[in-house]
Amino acid sequence: MTGSSTKLLRWSIPLAVFVVLLAFLWVGLGRDPREIPSPLIGKPAPAFQLVQLHDPGKTLATSDLKGKVWLLNVWASWCVSCRVEHPLLLQLAKTNAVPVYGLDYKDKADDALAWLAQHGNPYTASIVDSDGKVGIDYGVYGVPETFLIDKAGVVRYKQIGPLTIEALQQKILPLVRQLQQ
Amino acid sequence: MTPRGRIGAWLAMIAIVGGSALAADPPPVARPPAAPSPALEARLKNLETELRCLVCQNQTLADSNADLAGDLRREVRELALAGRNDAEIRDYLVARYGDFVLYDPPLKRTTWLLWFGPFVLLLGGGVVWWQVLQRRQRASASAPTHDSAAEARARALLEDEPPASSPARDATARAAPRRKR
Numbered sequence: 174m175t176g177s178s179t180k181l182l183r184w185s186i187p188l189a190v191f192v193v194l195l196a197f198l199w200v201g202l203g204r205d206p207r208e209i210p211s212p213l214i215g216k217p218a219p220a221f222q223l224v225q226l227h228d229p230g231k232t233l234a235t236s237d238l239k240g241k242v243w244l245l246n247v248w249a250s251w252c253v254s255c256r257v258e259h260p261l262l263l264q265l266a267k268t269n270a271v272p273v274y275g276l277d278y279k280d281k282a283d284d285a286l287a288w289l290a291q292h293g294n295p296y297t298a299s300i301v302d303s304d305g306k307v308g309i310d311y312g313v314y315g316v317p318e319t320f321l322i323d324k325a326g327v328v329r330y331k332q333i334g335p336l337t338i339e340a341l342q343q344k345i346l347p348l349v350r351q352l353q354q
Numbered sequence: 355m356t357p358r359g360r361i362g363a364w365l366a367m368i369a370i371v372g373g374s375a376l377a378a379d380p381p382p383v384a385r386p387p388a389a390p391s392p393a394l395e396a397r398l399k400n401l402e403t404e405l406r407c408l409v410c411q412n413q414t415l416a417d418s419n420a421d422l423a424g425d426l427r428r429e430v431r432e433l434a435l436a437g438r439n440d441a442e443i444r445d446y447l448v449a450r451y452g453d454f455v456l457y458d459p460p461l462k463r464t465t466w467l468l469w470f471g472p473f474v475l476l477l478g479g480g481v482v483w484w485q486v487l488q489r490r491q492r493a494s495a496s497a498p499t500h501d502s503a504a505e506a507r508a509r510a511l512l513e514d515e516p517p518a519s520s521p522a523r524d525a526t527a528r529a530a531p532r533r534k535r
Binding site: 305306 | 449
């Protein structure tokens with residue numbers, strides 16, 4: 174090894190290590206630590222049979238939705254960021270692109286009904302998870318959350334936090350169209 | 355009661371209390387529903403400190419006051435009472451929330467970097483350190499040894515130095531190299 178190549182190594186190796194470290198930190202900056210990848214993606218959606226919010230005499234079960242592509246939106250009347258995504262859900266409901274089912278998570282039925290009456294009801298049907306058990310089955314930890322479930326009842330996508338136009342246009346709706354075929 | 359009788363009564367009492375204390379210990383493999391007991395509480399406490407609260411991510415399930423943490427503690431308790439062992443309870447939560455709920459990440463392909471990365475770095479550092487040592491040793495071995503001719507020339511230069519303007523300065527200039535030797 175000649176002297177000049179040793180010198181080159183002497184500064185290029187630490188520089189390379191530094192650049193790699195910088196790259197890791199840079200990527201880390203852009204990641205949201207609150208977004209925990211769901212282990213449910215690609216797995217059958219946990220089964221439930223729950224009472225409907227608007228008609229407590231009736232229930233809705235995952236088995237009723239077999240053969241459909243549907244969204245499960247976990248929300249609550251006490252959830253502040255649910256208000257952020259709500260206009261988007263109302264718009265989505267108008268397009269009839271995909272049925273949205275609302276899971277009213279750890280909420281009082283009266284509060285939930287009043288909330289929907291005030292803000293508008295985008296849901297094909299709403300079901301009540303008053304003790305949060307179904308929420309635990311779905312790995313819900315931050316309301317709102319939205320799951321996309323295919324015809325076979327497999328979870329295909331999970332949105333943590335409020336829905337955004339970008340998420341809908343770039344991920345959810347293309348995936349819906351693909352799954353509906 | 356005679357003294358002997360009293361001792362006998364004490365022994366009987368110790369036997370009864372000791373026996374019941376032993377009986378209260380649950381069997382090591384708790385297949386049948388576990389009864390609420392101090393041992394179960396200790397087991398739950400221990401398990402909860404191994405599990406992460408999803409909402410406040412740097413707290414364990416045991417420490418967290420979050421609503422979801424309370425629900426998950428309840429869920430863990432119910433599972434334990436139903437006779438599930440710790441591994442089964444952990445699997446139950448991992449199936450819903452992913453490995454993130456475990457404070458101790460499992461060893462698998464995606465966590466290799468996490469587990470072995472520090473040792474690889476340590477090894478790399480060790481190799482660099484060893485190479486630097488080797489190079490220094492080689493450098494000192496090949497460095498010119500005592501050059502008496504050069505020393506004589508240096509001494510001559512020092513001796514023939516023209517007298518400095520200040521005697522004090524002159525003294526230090528002369529003393530310094532000698533002191534060094």
